[in-house]
Amino acid sequence: MKLILTGTSGFIGQEVLSQALSNPRITSLVALSRRPLTGPNASDSRLTNIILEDFNTYTPEIISQLKGADGCVWTLGAKSTDAEVVRRVSLEYVMSAAKAFSSLAKEEGKTFRFALTSGIVTVRDQKKNIWLYPEARKVGGEAETTLLDFAKENEKSFEAYVARPAGVRAKDGMSLDCVVGTSYSIKVDELAAGLIDAAVNGSEKRTWENKDLVTRGREILAKSEERK
Numbered sequence: 001m002k003l004i005l006t007g008t009s010g011f012i013g014q015e016v017l018s019q020a021l022s023n024p025r026i027t028s029l030v031a032l033s034r035r036p037l038t039g040p041n042a043s044d045s046r047l048t049n050i051i052l053e054d055f056n057t058y059t060p061e062i063i064s065q066l067k068g069a070d071g072c073v074w075t076l077g078a079k080s081t082d083a084e085v086v087r088r089v090s091l092e093y094v095m096s097a098a099k100a101f102s103s104l105a106k107e108e109g110k111t112f113r114f115a116l117t118s119g120i121v122t123v124r125d126q127k128k129n130i131w132l133y134p135e136a137r138k139v140g141g142e143a144e145t146t147l148l149d150f151a152k153e154n155e156k157s158f159e160a161y162v163a164r165p166a167g168v169r170a171k172d173g174m175s176l177d178c179v180v181g182t183s184y185s186i187k188v189d190e191l192a193a194g195l196i197d198a199a200v201n202g203s204e205k206r207t208w209e210n211k212d213l214v215t216r217g218r219e220i221l222a223k224s225e226e227r228k
Contacts, residue, residue, distance in 0.1 A: 002028040002068045003199060004101070006055075007075030008037060012117060012168060015192040016073050017041050025200060030066060055093040058100040071113035071199035072101060083135035090118075091143040098150055102158040113159045114151075115198040117191075118144050120166040120184075120210055148206060159206075161198040165191050166210040182214040190217025193224075 003020060007013035008031045020026050021044055029044075031037055032052045041047065050065055055076070058066075074097070078089035098114055105112035122140030123130055130137060144162045151160035171189035194208060194217040205212065 001026050001070050001200060002030070003196075004066060004069050004072040005029060005031045005075070006033070006072070006097075007077065007117070008033060009035070010075060010077070012188055012191060013075040014039075014041075015171070015188045016075055016195055017047075019189070019192050019196055020073070021046065023196060023200070026196075028068075030069065055089075056096045058096065063100065063104060066101070066104060067108070069101065069104065069112070070110070071115070072097065073115045073117075073195045073199045075117045075195070077117065077119075078136075081133045081136045083139055086136040086139045090140050091146065094143055094147060095150065098147060098158065098160070102150075102154050105157040106154075111157055111159055113161065113199045113202050114147070115161045115163065115195045116144070116147055117195065118162050118164050120164050122164065144207070151206075159202055161203060161206055161208065163191065163195055163198070163208045163213055164210065165213055182211045184210065186210055186214050186217070189221060190214055193217040193220040 003026050005013065005017060008017045018041060020029055021041055027046065029047045031047060031049045033049060034053065036051065037049045050062060052062065074094060076093065078086045080086060094116060101112050101114065118140055121137055122144060123137045124141035124145050126138055126142065147160045148162065151158050165186050166184040168191055169185060169187050171187045191213055194213045197216065197220055
């Protein structure tokens with residue numbers, strides 16, 4: 001299986017890359033990034049790093065290197081509360097990729113799975129009154145809705161899964177279940193496991209809230225430990 005990754009230099013993306021490289025079902029990885037990847041995983045023979053200067057543009061040369069891809073884990077996000085920046089990164093980049101990957105899947109006669117990392121604070125209802133960063137949060141919600149609608153319109157070649165985690169913590173940190181439960185906190189390895197599972201295996205559930213992600217992530221990690 002060939003998987004496309006974005007955001008691999010970030011906190012979540014690094015864990016996704018690490019777990020993907022240890023997943024026996026994944027034989028090839030393509031990391032899209034603006035700068036060359038560094039670190040111990042960068043030299044792995046299964047990893048191809050494609051430098052993409054504009055995430056809105058997929059040239060024939062780039063597309064040729066993505067042929068055969070089965071899915072994508074998208075962890076690229078906007079580190080900003082500016083609505084225009086969020087729109088460009090969270091909506092425009094995501095949909096440009098979705099359209100490019102879907103077209104590729106149609107040509108190859110298969111279904112492509114796209115796992116999007118969003119967040120608990122995004123708001124899909126564009127008419128809802130919210131007081132904290134309303135424009136940026138609504139753009140995030142618009143991105144979720146647009147991606148899911150696109151998947152419905154292209155259901156034979158494209159599946160979309162939206163992960164909406166809350167506070168993402170280091171995997172070796174103490175558990176906060178007794179303090180905030182599983183609705184408002186998740187360890188990064190639990191989130192990464194859920195994202196990869198969605199891209200590799202798919203799911204009937206298309207939107208994954210934090211509690212769902214924690215439960216699924218822990219199940220996957222527990223099974224992985226049993227196989228060792």
